[in-house]
Amino acid sequence: MHFNLKKMLYLRDLIYHPTACPTPILKSINLELPPQKLGLIIGPSGSGKSTLLEILSGLIQPVSGEIFWREQKLVSGQLNQLAGLVFQFPERHFCGASILEELRLGHPELDIERVNKVLSEVRLDHLPLSTPPHHLSGGQQRCLALAVQLIRQPYLLLLDEPTAGLDWSIRKQLVSLLARLKKDWTLLVVTHNPEDILAITDQCWTIKEGELKPAGFTYHGEQVKTSLNKN
Numbered sequence: 001m002h003f004n005l006k007k008m009l010y011l012r013d014l015i016y017h018p019t020a021c022p023t024p025i026l027k028s029i030n031l032e033l034p035p036q037k038l039g040l041i042i043g044p045s046g047s048g049k050s051t052l053l054e055i056l057s058g059l060i061q062p063v064s065g066e067i068f069w070r071e072q073k074l075v076s077g078q079l080n081q082l083a084g085l086v087f088q089f090p091e092r093h094f095c096g097a098s099i100l101e102e103l104r105l106g107h108p109e110l111d112i113e114r115v116n117k118v119l120s121e122v123r124l125d126h127l128p129l130s131t132p133p134h135h136l137s138g139g140q141q142r143c144l145a146l147a148v149q150l151i152r153q154p155y156l157l158l159l160d161e162p163t164a165g166l167d168w169s170i171r172k173q174l175v176s177l178l179a180r181l182k183k184d185w186t187l188l189v190v191t192h193n194p195e196d197i198l199a200i201t202d203q204c205w206t207i208k209e210g211e212l213k214p215a216g217f218t219y220h221g222e223q224v225k226t227s228l229n230k231n
């Protein structure tokens with residue numbers, strides 16, 4: 001397997017071990033993800049998936065290890081510019097009174113052109129900007145949560161269980177949206193239920209008790225196909 005380190009997200013020996021915990025939550029994580037690819041990490045509840053995304057978005061700091069983006073070593077302050085994190089059930093965190101307010105939270109200077117561009121990216125541009133986020137459908141709320149991150153123009157989109165709690169047809173639409181987004185962004189998705197996302201996955205890992213491994217295994221009786229040997 002050969003990757004060009006100049007063009008990728010590269011995690012080296014990341015360890016997260018809060019002092020109160022008897023064992024590390026993340027145990028020497030190594031991961032390489034090229035740009036404009038979708039990486040999928042599959043693991044059960046409590047395996048460390050959200051913790052890894054929190055580190056990558058600069059919310060918490062690993063005790064050791066390094067994070068590189070295009071050969072540049074990054075520290076927490078730089079990570080929140082690199083990455084946009086969409087939490088699990090992001091609609092629970094909306095605090096704007098309208099779509100426009102939600103998109104402009106923390107960025108009141110954003111011009112309408114950029115707002116419209118990002119809304120068209122997630123196919124919400126047909127809605128009035130005054131629509132309250134809580135009046136949107138479940139699928140539209142997920143799209144708005146993505147738009148909130150995209151408008152900050154991160155390089156890397158981090159998605160925690162993006163299809164959780166959505167109906168089948170909405171999950172399908174969201175997966176098509178993610179497939180479109182990876183033409184411009186690098187995506188890292190974590191989930192305990194990979195069924196929806198596998199079809200658009202370029203690289204896949206499993207995580208169990210904080211240990212990350214490249215996938216090439218049987219999940220729900222089906223061989224998971226990864227592109228670890230592509231590129």
Ligand SMILES: Nc1ncnc2c1ncn2[C@@H]1O[C@H](COP(=O)(O)OP(=O)(O)OP(=O)(O)O)[C@@H](O)[C@H]1O
Pocket residue numbers: 018020021025043044045046047048049050051052192
């Ligand atoms: N600061 C902390 N101190 C102690 N334990 C922690 C801390 N942060 C996370 N944990 C524990 O680490 C484990 C991994 O948590 P994490 O939320 O990353 O798992 P997850 O795979 O995302 O699970 P889920 O899918 O249920 O969200 C859990 O057992 C959690 O309780």
